[in-house]
Amino acid sequence: MPTTLHHHRTPFDDWRSIFISVYLTLIGYGVQVAMPVISASRMNLLGFSEVEVGRIAGADLGGLAFGALLTALLMSRADRRGLVVLGAVLVVIANLLCTAYPQYQPTLWLRAVAGIGAGMCTAVAVASLGASSRPARAYNIMLFAFAFFQALEMRVLPMLSMNGIYWLFICGFVAGAIGARWLPDRADEPMLDVELDVEARSGRHHLEHRHVPAYIPWLGLGTIFFTYVSIGGYWTYIELAADNAGVADGLMRGLLEWGSLASITGCLLATRISNRSGLARPLLMTLVGMAVAIGLLYNGIDAGKAIISILSFNLLWTFMDIFQMSSVANTDHSGVFAALIPGAQGLGQIVGPNIAASLLDASLGYDAVFLMCALSTLTGMAIYAVMYLRLRRMIPALADAS
Numbered sequence: 001m002p003t004t005l006h007h008h009r010t011p012f013d014d015w016r017s018i019f020i021s022v023y024l025t026l027i028g029y030g031v032q033v034a035m036p037v038i039s040a041s042r043m044n045l046l047g048f049s050e051v052e053v054g055r056i057a058g059a060d061l062g063g064l065a066f067g068a069l070l071t072a073l074l075m076s077r078a079d080r081r082g083l084v085v086l087g088a089v090l091v092v093i094a095n096l097l098c099t100a101y102p103q104y105q106p107t108l109w110l111r112a113v114a115g116i117g118a119g120m121c122t123a124v125a126v127a128s129l130g131a132s133s134r135p136a137r138a139y140n141i142m143l144f145a146f147a148f149f150q151a152l153e154m155r156v157l158p159m160l161s162m163n164g165i166y167w168l169f170i171c172g173f174v175a176g177a178i179g180a181r182w183l184p185d186r187a188d189e190p191m192l193d194v195e196l197d198v199e200a201r202s203g204r205h206h207l208e209h210r211h212v213p214a215y216i217p218w219l220g221l222g223t224i225f226f227t228y229v230s231i232g233g234y235w236t237y238i239e240l241a242a243d244n245a246g247v248a249d250g251l252m253r254g255l256l257e258w259g260s261l262a263s264i265t266g267c268l269l270a271t272r273i274s275n276r277s278g279l280a281r282p283l284l285m286t287l288v289g290m291a292v293a294i295g296l297l298y299n300g301i302d303a304g305k306a307i308i309s310i311l312s313f314n315l316l317w318t319f320m321d322i323f324q325m326s327s328v329a330n331t332d333h334s335g336v337f338a339a340l341i342p343g344a345q346g347l348g349q350i351v352g353p354n355i356a357a358s359l360l361d362a363s364l365g366y367d368a369v370f371l372m373c374a375l376s377t378l379t380g381m382a383i384y385a386v387m388y389l390r391l392r393r394m395i396p397a398l399a400d401a402s
Helices: 015-028 035-046 050-074 080-100 104-130 135-159 162-182 215-244 249-277 280-295 303-331 341-361 365-394
Strands: 003-006 193-199 205-211
Touching (some): 015 135, 035 135, 035 215, 050 104, 080 104, 104 135, 104 162, 104 303, 215 249, 215 280, 249 280, 280 365, 303 365
Antiparallel strands (some): 193 205
């Protein structure tokens, strides 16, 4: 009998909840999306080495992973608004101390604390968007806003001192804590339970509930982890690799700033594609394209390769995020597994920059970094293919859901 995935409206569909959730994801992921600029600023303004900026990036994004994991564990029992406020307090304190202690070792540990706070805020926000009746639309709105936010960061942050960057994030999280009152404080649906609209032979419709095995969303999170190993390594070192290859600084800055607007095209197309073809098959194709865009830099960088790679990367990053995040959210409408998405991303981004830094420390060069990133993307694709094939056997409507 024909079946489709059914979503009913929840308190998370309220425009105020969506607005503050989108805002919290923007500031929560703010360090992540601006990592090329922040890494370059740490080298130029603080005198850190390329290995040290990789370690600090890993600490920041690893803290994000830990904060998201902690939030997912607490979410079923704690008030979500309180978790956001606690996370914002951690970010504010850590950034204030970073302005007072700019040396490498204090910065390394303080960025981990700031990452934990950002991870708590981001996890609640991502879970709230995933608990709406149309998670793909909610994540599309988020990433559409991100395209402009990322371009703004790439324009503004290079003009600021390191302390100015820290103060910008402090103000952003204070505003986020104030707006947390618009978030629903509890989940609206049980964990790992999906509702299917079943059409009987008579033409009548009825709803059925199906339990989703826990390993299914874990496979989805595994895909996100490996793709963000790739993103973490690529995004941390792309500007430094281009500078090392002699690509004009003005060209790179323009690409990083305006290339992020390629994400707008991705947002406009992603929901239309998912509505027609579901999430799974477009995501598999996107991951192949991402691997090709990164692997293009394996044999060296020039201006032409940099333009193609960065524009393609930004376009496909949007597609990948919408499809991956929506896939996990569809398997668990309570938002608990969706709360782990920033954790999987952050964990990938502590592993990615650290592997990349180790490759550079071993004098293997940027070619090895980009090869590692491309292979990590293909690993994520293989894991998602396993998840898709398992769902096709158990709950086809969920496997091909949009």
